[in-house]
Amino acid sequence: MRVKRSEASLIERIRRAVPSVSGAGRRADVPAGIGDDAAVLQFRRSARWAVSCDSVLENIHFLAGAQPAHSVGYKSLARATSDLAAMGAAPKFFLLSLALPAQRTGAWLDAFGKGMSQAAREFGMLLIGGDVARHPTILVSVTVFGELPFAARMRSGARAGDLLFVSGRLGAAAMGNEIVLRGLHRTAEFKPLLRPLFYPEIRVDLGMHLANRRGVSAMIDISDGLSTDLARLCAASGVGARLRLESIPRVSVPASLVQRGFNAGQLALHGGEDYELLFTARRAAAKNFPAAWRGVPLTRIGEITPQSRGIRLIQRNGRSELLRPRGWDHFR
């Protein structure tokens, strides 16, 4: 982390807010932390590490007027960490690249730091470096490092005949996002419904468990919607899939939102940012799968088929149609 003169005070505040490693020689695995040109990591013999970066941009990924700074800090780290969870990696370190206007360097930055700190503690991560710049809007970019105790669980391991599972329930974050977009987020009745959007549960322990579980063949986190992320898993594996609409565990939508046109099925199918895990397992091994793991539901929602069959959605009446990805895409 470059220390600049007045930037130095910002960096110092972030460093104090978030669990971090500074200077040299404090930890054997971080010979150099915050305060030099680069951080230095000392990896254990034959270690495998998962690395990923993710950006959270004001007016693209969040509205500063609607989403508390604490949540922006929490979620910026949580989103990136979900990529580690989807590989079965244990989160360890992160770099933070932050750009923001001068007027966000006071209370906003303090709350942001507290939120990021909460996420770092939950996931067991340490800040090891980064950089700070000034920009008219808030830009957060996080690079995460996770250790792989087992082989990584890739998107590409699914085979025809495997069963398809999802963790948790889908659609709650998209419901929250729709509430914000419609300007309903200040309504007392709807405020509690924003929590899944602002503080998504990241399946770190479940990801590590599944990566080590016999028979699990492929895994991805649902960041951009089930229809989109299933298409990615299928493309990476060279397979098709049958998805049963009625099996998808979905958010319960209050009647007042149903009246406004909110549809639980559509939210669960295409809504992003739930960060649940979508995974496949060999049929024989999957027979013994529990219906939940440490309180998180694991639901069978379909099967993997040959690629030539495409990705088909089975309706309640038994009829099927080709499923088109309709989740989040910046350039669509």
Next chain:
Amino acid sequence: MRVKRSEASLIERIRRAVPSVSGAGRRADVPAGIGDDAAVLQFRRSARWAVSCDSVLENIHFLAGAQPAHSVGYKSLARATSDLAAMGAAPKFFLLSLALPAQRTGAWLDAFGKGMSQAAREFGMLLIGGDVARHPTILVSVTVFGELPFAARMRSGARAGDLLFVSGRLGAAAMGNEIVLRGLHRTAEFKPLLRPLFYPEIRVDLGMHLANRRGVSAMIDISDGLSTDLARLCAASGVGARLRLESIPRVSVPASLVQRGFNAGQLALHGGEDYELLFTARRAAAKNFPAAWRGVPLTRIGEITPQSRGIRLIQRNGRSELLRPRGWDHFR
């Protein structure tokens, strides 16, 4: 690198433009490259790695109307790689987080990719992942990974009595920046002077050489100006310094710019983005230092003193004054 549907074509174009590792099992040291939730790196036994991130933002770090896309691509990777050079690390991999408006996804992105590819080839780096998003202005964030064959050379190793050196010449990038800021960059006479700003030379080989050279005690790259980066080195080491103004190797400023008030001494002292290496060496070892290494001048510009002396600038007439950092700071 998340593959989205229409983002997928952008990512594919970047992947093809830049030396990269995709998919699983292509290289022993990259068990998983572009195309999964995270990249996986397999580190050699007891390896130490330097990691750093750096952002390049439109209208903050560059003007899209003045700086060619090819240069933005080149420099985004070069800037981050300079942090590895300053640690003595060998550049190996990078992650790219890119946000840009739809109208930049054609010719601009192609030229950006070519520039980044040129830098990646020069430095011997491979793209292993990243993410793409849409944003009204261009945002580039790069995370770099470099292997440390020797102990890292930190900012904090300088001691009173050490000699102070700098590589190359200083002020050329700041002169180019001033030409752009004054709107002179379209003048044929001044165009060649923009090259040090648009295509900075990164001292990768020199950094590795110095990290392995006996007696070199501390090192930093000059990204924000000599006065600022010397202050950082001194702060990290807990020392002061004496800097001789007339010893600083400086850019030659053409008469037509001197008339416009350009001052070589000020540019060399406070101008950023030269990415030369500032380093200290024990006096006994430094006696044998060559005046140049592989064609790059290594110039003694001062000495390290006790912290209580502060950082003093010795003028041509022998008088000295306290040197205040006046380089680049986003929040000053």
